[in-house]
Amino acid sequence: MTIETLKTDGASLTLHLNGPDWDGACAATLGNVSFKAPQTGAALLEQALARVREVGMDRVLGPMAGDTWHSYRFVSESDGSPAFLMEPANRPHEPLIFADAGFQPVARYFSARMSLENNDPASLPAPDGFTVEAWDGRDPDALFREVFALSSQAFAGNAFYMPIAEAAFLDMYKPVIPLLRRELIFFARRPDGALAGFLFAIPNYAEGLDTKTVILKTYASFVPGAGRHMVHACHVAARALGYQTMIHALIHDDNRSAARSRQEGGQVFRRYELLGLKLDV
Known part of the structure; x- marks a missing residue:
């Protein structure tokens, strides 16, 4: 470049x-x-x-x-x-x-916040053709290699997309590895174990180590319904961990996740x- x-x-x-x-x-x-x-x-x-x-x-x-x-x-x-x-x-x-x-x-784009304290998400129908699981916390390099591979495919059709090398992607995310909570990172997998989607969320450490806010940073999937199930799982996990607020971060106005944020009760607090x-x- x-x-x-x-x-x-x-x-x-x-x-x-x-x-x-x-x-x-x-x-x-x-x-x-x-x-x-x-x-x-x-x-x-x-x-x-x-x-x-x-x-x-x-x-x-x-x-x-x-x-x-x-x-x-x-x-x-x-x-x-x-x-x-x-x-x-x-x-x-x-x-x-x-x-x-x-x-x-x-x-x-916009970011919205929603309360987790008064939000008791109803159970979703059982996933069809995929399972949702939290990251096991092992081998973060392997985690980000999988995320990179799926992101490169899922976002390739977005406006202003440019491919980058895997090594460059890993270098960007290595600094956040110590901040990760495995309970807030999810994968959707097909029956053969192939990755069908991922969701990456992280506590808002800009507020300090005792933050009560989680940032849903990004998610993507190739299987219909996987995104909704991963978001649901993230909300449930964050609430169980004692977090009070979820930020739906940096969503394109025309993205499907914009409608999902509104449905979940997200209130816009920033636009970009x-x-x-x-x-x-």
Whole structure:
């Protein structure tokens, strides 16, 4: 990946010149955005756009650190509550600088929270064609290799998807291994043991080690009904462990899981946007 770091006094970003496909063409991406002041940020953003034009590209996405495996999205609305673990964050003026440069939203997302204390989820019908089991806590490298393999297939059809190497994926998640709770990670498996889905949840350690909040970070499946069963299992397990709140994190507005979050009683507390700009070159 071709990465350039642009920096001035009070502003910095990384420019990735071989980002994901956007409407049939490769887009550049602008990641790790840090604009301490609007004036210096606007000047650096214009410098980055000039560089994109210089190399003959005409599409830019941001904020995105190269691809959707890494940090991306601006916070666009918030109830003011502190950021949760692994949540994107930005200064309020940073998305305004992008908007002033002509960027428009190309995808929208939200996070919602639901109470586990007063939630007694009804039992679901028995799974048909798969079983749901919690991770046994052994061999975390094997866990993430399985998650990577399924994610690479399940998310390949998503907008702005780009493949990455397994080694790069493992490097991203190794730092969180000490934070994992095996009771909050689930697999759906077919009768032959093949992986049919996974769900990854983690306590919100941004609140401290005694947090009472769990983040449902991501899940995916290839078997109808597996996602619903894994979410149900996660809610039940989290409640049994004494957690009081579940965060349904970073859901695309048009994703099926958005409707599921609403059905479960999720209340939106944060919204996010990925921005894009098509240049005249």
